Amino acid sequence: MSDAEDTATTPAARRLRVAIVGAGPAGIYAAEALMRQTDVPVAVDLIDRLPTPFGLVRHGIAPDHLKMRALRNTLHGVLDHEHVRFVGNVEIGTDLDLHELRDHVDAVIYTYGASRDRALSIEGEELPGSIAATDLVGWYCGHPDADRERIEKALAGARSAIVIGVGNVALDVGRVLVRTPEELEPTDMPQHVLDALAAAPVESVTVLGRRGPAQATFTAKELGELGELAGATVLVDPADLPGEDEPPPADRLRAKNIGILRGYADHTAEPGRPTLALRFYARPVRLLGEDRVTGIEVERTAVDAEGRAVGTGEITTLPADLVVRSVGYRGLPLPGLPLDTGTNTVPNEAGRVLREGVPSTGEYVAGWIKRGPTGVVGTNKHDARETVTTLLADVQAGTITPHGDPDDLVRTLRAKGVDPVLLANWKAIDAAETALGATRGRERTTMHEREALLAAARAAQAAEEAEEGARD
Template structure:
């Protein structure tokens, strides 16, 4: 090929941006078009991180630096499989990397999940983060709430439910979220994990920060601080596990406080049923478990019914398939060999198709995992190009894909448009002495970030 290698990356969260960065830093002469379904970039960094965690959102600054590179072009407000098919993309790109992540909530798989008041944590995160794909209002009339899961998403959901609206007003929450939180009646948040403290998936800093609000008292029952041989091994082998256990032990040992919102973390309680009344959540039933010695647990046959009016399940995200690309429903990933998309589980490589991030490995791991994932995938792509395995696209002019999208009347948002949207959000925030107020309506986002008349 005489012209630069043309690569499309689908998904502009960290996985897609890191892959784009590695490609342009490589010894290839390459240009990247970074496609995004949303009108704005950054994926779960914009729409999946709690608004009171600006430290994590600081990752956006480093992602900004990547997106400013002239070899990378952002094309937003485009859904691959609907606005543009994968077959069509082969005409314009030598290779395509899918980094579409995961936003759907995993079910608990227990009776009662059809009751009103049972929510996926991701739905609530989408609401309070102003994701235009999610609800604009939220029923926060429940005084007692259950959160199932002991990972960082459950911490975020629990903390947002337990804080006051005014505590969160200093963040970038949209006006509709602030209005809903003002009506929040939650006084007790009950967090349930089926195993013990050493098996919790919290990160130490986030767990410790949970207790920093003056309106929240975190409570752990002393009898829930229990370890078996595998748990002790986990503490010795990982400092982060030991720090989490130490923090939970400190919560269990202290005297009761007077904060108005009580946040209970219950270990060794496995949800078995959500109970209802008139179609509405009325309680959650759990079975007490005990450690087996190897870090797993077994049910004891002792059940407890906890009166709650809402349940939030924070037990993981589920990647969604992309039309025109194989998807393994059992593993909830694109079939792959570590980078190449395969025709099926243990199938053959599909020429020019690659995957990275959560759609590749499932919704596990942190930013470090995402970076190493992207490196593995881009190394495969580069090796394939150098060995002559990539079939050159027939339409190589960067304007060609824009002409196709314009012919379909798709208002494409751009990186320059993101700067306009970003400036509008910051201006809205300054008017109220806040850093920004996020714009949540899809059409309004496109008006700022899309084509300018």
């Protein structure tokens, strides 16, 4: 959008040009690693299909985790580096194919993540009222692609909610559903999200895990936060927990989780107060209902010697007006890039992309699309460093040399009718969200509509052009 950022600050012949596809944590950490090293002069284009950076830090971390979402302030420092350029609102594979991108740069690091949910593959999963956690999280975080109508229709009238999965995202979903309006008011959720959650008549949320508490993947921090809910009671069936005389799990963190769960097992439901129940050894069998979800059949399980959930044949039915599946993320293919359909990751060796088992010159991966959806945000830093180390080794070996087309990437995009969002435009969006939040006494309110985001960016460009015209 702004011509001020059209040209590289250093001649292409003297700097290695690297495009990073995906401006989430993995991409920004990769850019940071490239900027921190001093052996090879590098210029980076951080490309994202959204008009905004930060990926799951913006659209995946629950808005009531204010300290964790503040991580974007740290990530923003990388965007301000003189040799890093944010190029948002550009979809690789649609606005620009991989061959065109490779013509402009010497190497590409793909860090576009794993954005789709995993299906349960059970009967009734497609009923109205059955949604993916990825969709619900995107909605309450203000993702431009969120299906607002479908999510809000699913929430309306939902008194009993079931969340399938026992990872941190499942706990986030359960926690947000039972938060009071007063607890959510200080967050940066879009106003329509706050209104819909306040109107939802949720009385009970049950989080289901196929295996036992020792196999759950949530962290002690997330689990402990449930005890701080102002308007809901956390429930755990003591029968789901190991006996006091049983040895604790060898893993220290799992043992800590068991201790926290034992504290919740003393709780009892109170009239008029919503409940958040954690239920283990429960495998979903099918969803019930005709026009929408009305219940879920679950089978009692046991954990075998190899840690697998095995059915016992004992079936129970739970009422449910809303079912949210949170059983993992999966990566999607990028046109022209290989994808292992078994792992939903790009085949790679220490970050180097493999095409039919052979290293592809100048192509790398980092983040979830490299290793799968595991770890926390900080895991991406080490992961990105490994990939950058591999890239730099290829430079030192002479496999990669500065050879990119001297024509500028942004000019090429504009010539194709694409309107990229650059750093100055993003800062205008950022300022607009801060101003919107200030109208309600918040630090920020997320703007969720793509057109509203682009309008804020265009307003900044128009103001800049007007200022330049006045100077002339």
